[in-house]
Amino acid sequence: DLFTGDASYAKQWKYTTAPDADARAVQAAYWADLWAKQQGKGSAVSGTVAKAAKMGDYLRYAMYDKYFKKIGNCVGASSCPGGTGKDASHYLLSWYYAWGGSTDTSGGWAWRIGSSYAHSGYQNPLAAYALSNHADLKPKSSTGAADWSKSLQRQMEFYQWLQSDEGAIAGGSTNSWAGRYATPPAGKSTFYGMYYDQQPVYHDPPSNQWFGFQAWSMERVAEYYQQTGNAQAKAVLDKWVKWALSKTTINPDGSYQIPSTLQWSGQPDTWNPSSPGANSGLHVTVADYTNDVGVAAAYAKTLTYYGAKSGDAEAKSTAKALLDGMWGNYQDSLGIAVPETRSDYGRFNDSVYVPSGWTGKMPNGETIDSSSTFSSIRAFYKNDPAWSKIEAYLKGGAAPVFTYHRFWAQADIALAMGSYAELLE
Structure with missing residues (x-):
């Protein structure tokens, strides 16, 4: 609500x-x-x-504005005109687009948005x-x-x-x-x-x-x-x-x-x-x-x-x-990976803004309210075998060091090796 x-x-x-x-x-x-x-x-x-x-x-x-407004000098949600034909298209790859509709089969409504x-x-x-x-x-x-x-x-x-x-x-x-x-x-x-x-x-x-x-x-x-x-x-x-x-x-x-x-x-x-x-x-x-x-x-x-x-x-x-x-x-x-010092993990204690008077529950049961923090509504992190490294850092210890094998990175390495072999060897 x-x-x-x-x-x-x-x-x-x-x-x-x-x-x-x-x-x-x-x-x-x-x-x-x-x-x-x-x-x-x-x-x-x-x-x-x-x-x-x-x-x-x-x-x-x-390629389209979020609300299919005309592209260019678009100021004012009510005064910036809606597009016709393709004049709402900037012809670039935008950040996202999305679509959805009613789960009630008698609802009869749906929506679609682009990105500006x-x-x-x-x-x-x-x-x-x-x-x-x-x-x-x-x-x-x-x-x-x-x-x-x-x-x-x-x-x-x-x-x-x-x-x-x-x-x-x-x-x-x-x-x-x-x-x-x-x-x-x-x-x-x-x-x-x-x-x-x-x-x-x-x-x-x-x-x-x-x-x-x-x-x-x-x-x-x-x-x-x-x-x-x-x-x-x-x-x-x-x-x-x-x-x-x-x-x-x-x-x-x-x-x-x-x-x-x-x-x-x-x-x-x-x-x-x-x-x-x-x-x-x-x-x-x-x-x-x-x-x-x-x-x-x-x-x-x-x-x-x-x-x-x-x-x-x-x-x-x-x-x-x-x-x-x-x-x-x-x-x-x-x-193939390198160690990373993750000082940004200090933000696990950051507050999450929730207006006073509104409360709720995360899917796994944690309370959401005006005193919530990033970690208080993500308790599953505490079950990770390496949580102790984060916990020590949050208590004033050294920033944790992790070695991540990210899938995209391993894939990019393989592709780079292949490209070099194909084109330059």
Whole structure:
């Protein structure tokens, strides 16, 4: 009733999606189709590829404003006009889209929303290229391939608009300032009328301070460049790779340091497609460095695809050094991983804001009220064998150290090794 005003709210089913993950699945299907056909086994993956094309059709919902408002200079939830046709589409991969409806079969209502926020780290030009140009992945809808062709161009413009003076890619844009179509600060830079946001969606921590988003996103640009030789992709990569390499250290023993936390200042020039600005007022600095294996693998993949197409010797040698370094220094019985000091776990004691007078229960029984903390409503953490390390830290001890074998990281390492073997060995 905190949200609905009554205790008998209408029950509903609902789903949400991560557009960047869906686009990565399309990206994988593209490579699977190419490699299978090279072996004369295209039929072995044709069913899966067809499903990817269908998903790509639906994925166009990620291109729309949250409430399907017109894109550009959208201020005021009531005064910003609703879209007609496709003028509510920004043609970028947004943060999410979601849909749902009544669980009561006599209810007869349903809903669907897009997202007004587009993050640079979510874009995938290779997926857009595949869905617009690769025959087996072109959606069956009448305008699907054309929409993805426009998205491909828009994504490449987005990267160019967000590229800092140094070379890193800044956060993104929104069609709904502050998430409520508020009036943005005076002088805010725009991209087709969408406002520049250095930290789209989440601010704690800032959504674009993690170098991993750089490596993930540029790797997709590099694959697109390697497959097509696109000049716009090469120009973005030339500048990004030069910056990233200048911030990378390979030690004599093979260990390495790559950027971790980024800090941003300024903003890009307002986008002018016919005369793009130089972004001399948009800057990035590297606050600290890491030897994280998952991010390093994604970065090595970027360098591999870029180096294979451009011939850049330093990109190729650094890709090899990163892969050799993690293989030689960070292997254990479970995979490849490095220890991490987790001072952020001090936030287990953080208060959870619940207005006074409202109470409830978590699914596993803990009380939710105005004195709740992160850990008080997640008691299951105390059953973890390593909880004592967190508990000691919360009582004033040293920050705990853990070695995580994250699935995505192990997968990225394997893919990076494979990409290097295919393209550069």
